[in-house]
Structures are given as structure tokens and as C-alpha cells.
Amino acid sequence: MLIDLSGKTALITGSTGGIGLAAATGLARAGARVVINGRDADRVETAIRHVLDAVARSDVSGVATDLASAEGCEKLIQAVPDPDILVNNVGIFGPKPFFDIDDATWDRFFQLNVMSGVRLARAYMQRMMDRGWGRVVFLSSESALNIPADMIHYGFTKTAVLSISRGLAKVAAGSGVTVNSVLPGPTMSEGVQEMLKDMAEEQGVSIEEAGEMFVKAERPSSVLQRPATVEEVANMIVYACSKEASATSGAALRVDGGVVDSIVP
Template sequence: MQIDLSDKTAIVTGSTGGIGLAAAKGLARAGAQVVVNGRDSDRVEAAIRAVLDAVPRSDVSGVAADLGAAEGCDSLVAAVPEADILVNNVGIFGPKPFFEIDDGTWERFFQLNVMSGVRLSRAYLPKMMERGWGRVVFISSESGLNIPADMIHYGFTKTAMLSLSRGLAKLASGTGVTVNSVLPGPTMSEGVKEMLKEMAEAKGVSIEEAGEMFVKSERPSSLLGRLASVEEVANMIVYACSKEASATSGGALRVDGGVVDSIVP
């Protein structure tokens, strides 16, 4: 399959690292004009350089905006008024005991993980529908199905993204626009590496070995038996954004390594 997005503009939110940056590189490799995003202008510039290093002569730009507030979403839309592809990737995570999660933390997770996708879809989806082509992808998680007891607030937001993407797919029915979710499982992103560093040091093992230990102890249903790479997740995202994925809409596309113990999506 030869994915060609050379005539498309793609926005990837939260793309200064991890899955978002890998997706930006993958979309650039497919020929898309890519817009990266992050809160910090220095990190946005670094992400632009990283995409150019991976895909020389690619068309990549960036917008520094905090999408955890309506004003940040408005700034991104003002800078890039139209897009053919929107990847709602931005999000935060972190374990915390349920009884210690205050209202402010719940609100912060909801505003960034969920409302950023609501606001940006509301801004970009109508024009996609008018043009008769578009792709919206929400980066959910297997944690949206297997709610982790130590990250209930995170799992809640990822479940909400599944509902949002399915509803928007119905809204866009018959317009040539598809809306899907991608559900990564445990993935070796920068944030997860930081989380594993303490375990690796305590056990005297590498980060990769600590990742395998984590998967076996915390996600024993995994068929992969290891953390996925960000590139492996990005491959699914790029496919969902492609012209070839025209018959895939309203889906929950799992890249979870088989963590979710189900034979149906």
C-alpha cells in the first residue's frame, strides 16, 4: 500500500514528543503538510527540526498553544484556519489514588484530553464535510476499555473520546469524512520511559527490560509481551488518515498488543 497525502494538511496536537511526534513524522513521510503543536515554543521548534531530520524537505510548521483552554484552541484555529486531517493526540496521564484526585485535577484532565478534541473538531469538521473529504482521529487508549484502578481519571477521559469519535462519525456519515479512534496499549513514549526509570534503576535492568516487566505485571493479558514503539502506533494513525481508509469510520482501532481480552473491537 502506497499512502499519498501530498495534497493534504494535517494537524497533530501534542506532537512535540511521543506518539504525536511519531505520527507527525509518518504523515510527513506520506507527503502531508504537517502542523505540529505543543505548549512551549522551544519544544515546537525542536519538533519541527525532528520532523525535518526524519523527512528532509517535508512541509512542516508549528503552533505553540495550550489546548487545555478554549483560548489555546482558538489560537491554533486562528493560525491554521483549515485542515484536511486532525489528529487529536494531546493528553496527559499519570497514576494517582482515586481518593486523592481533587476537582481541579479532574477538570484539568477533562479540559485537555477531551475538550481540546471537542473544540478543534467543532472548528475543523464542518469545512471538511463541505469539501467532501477529511479525517479526524482521536488517540484514545486501551485504558478507555480497561479502566486502570490507579488512573480512573485518565481512563474516564479516554472512554469519553470513544463516545465522541463514534458520535462524530455518525454526524459526518455520507460526507466523505471519516472519524475514528486509535487505542494504543502500553507504549514506549518519553512519559512512560520516565515512569519506568525508577523501576529500571531499582532492579538494575534496562528501560526496555523494565517495560517488559511492567507489561507482564500490570498488563498480563498482553499478547505482545512488551511495550509497543511510538512508530508502531503511528503506523495505525497514518493509515486511519489515509485515502485508503475510506471505508473505515466510527471505529476503535486497537494497537494495544492484545491487552484488551476481546475478539471484537
């Protein structure tokens, strides 16, 4: 399959590292004009250079803004008024005991992980539908289905994303616009590597070995028995954004390594 997104503009939120940067690179490799987003201008510039190094002569730009507020989202909308592809990747995670999660933390996770995608889809989808073509992808997680006891606030936001994505696919029915969710499992992003650093040092093993130990201990249902790479998750995102994925909408596309113990997607 040759995925060709020449002439399409793809906006990927939270794309200065991890899955977002891998998705931006993959979409650039498929020929799309890519817009990087992150909070820090220096990191945005570094991500742009990364994409240019990986994909020579690619068309890549960036917008630095924090999408945890309506004002931050509006800044991005003004800078990028009419993308063909929207990848709602931005999000935060982190373990915390339920009884220690205050209202401010609940709201911070909700505003960034959920409302950023809502605001951007509301701004962009109608124009996609009017044109008769568009792709919207929400990054959910296997934690949307297997709510982690130590990250209930995170799992809740990823379940919400599934509901929003499915509902928006119905809103866009018959328009040529598809809306899907991608559900990674444990993935070796920078954030996860940082989380595993102490384990690796204590056990005297590499980060990769610590990742395998973590998956086997904390996600024993995993069929893969290791974390995915960010590129493996990005491959699913690129496919969901492609013209070839025209019959896939309203779907929850799992890249969880089989962590969710189900024979249906």
C-alpha cells in the same frame, strides 16, 4: 500499500514528542503538510527540526499554544484555519489514588484530554464535510476499556473520547469525512520511559527490559508481552488518515498488543 497524502494538511496536537511526534513524522513521510503543536515554543521548534531531519524537504510548521483552555484552542484555530486532517493526540496521564484526585485535577484532565478535541472538531469538521473529504482521529487508550484503578480520571477521559468519536462519525455520515479512535496500549513514549526509570534502576535492567516487566506484571493479558513503540502506534494513525482508509469510520482501532481480552475490535 502506498499511502500518498500529497496536498493534504495534517494538524497533530501534542506532537512535540512521543506518539504525536511519530505520527507527525509518518504523515510527513506520506507527503502531507504537517503542523506541529505543543505548549512550549522551543519544543515545537525542536520537533520541527526532528521531522525535517527524518523527512528531507518536508513541509512542516508549528504553533505553540496550550490546548487545555478554549482560548488556547482558538489560538490554534486562528493559526491553522482549514486542515484536511486532524489528529487529536494531546493528553496527560498519571497514576493517582482515587481519594486524592481533587476537582481541579478532574477538570484539568477533562479540559485537555476531551474538550480540546471537541473544540477542534467543532471548528474544522464542517469545512471538511463541505469539501467532501477529511480525516479526524482521536487518541483513546486501552484504558478506556480497562479502566485502571490507579488512573480512573485518565480512563474516564479516554472512554469519553470513544463516545465522541463514534458520535462524530455519525454526524459525518456519507460526507467523505471519517472519524476514528486509535487505542494504544502500553507504549514506550518519553512519559512512560520516565515512569519506568526508577524500576529499571532498582532492578538493574534496561528501560526496555523494565517495560517488558511492567507489561507482564500490570497487563498480563498482553499478547505482545512488551510495550509498543511510538512508531508502531503512529503507523495506525497514518493509515486512519489515509485515502485508503475510506471505508473505516466510527471505529476503535486497537494498537494495544492484545491487552484488551476481546476477539472483536
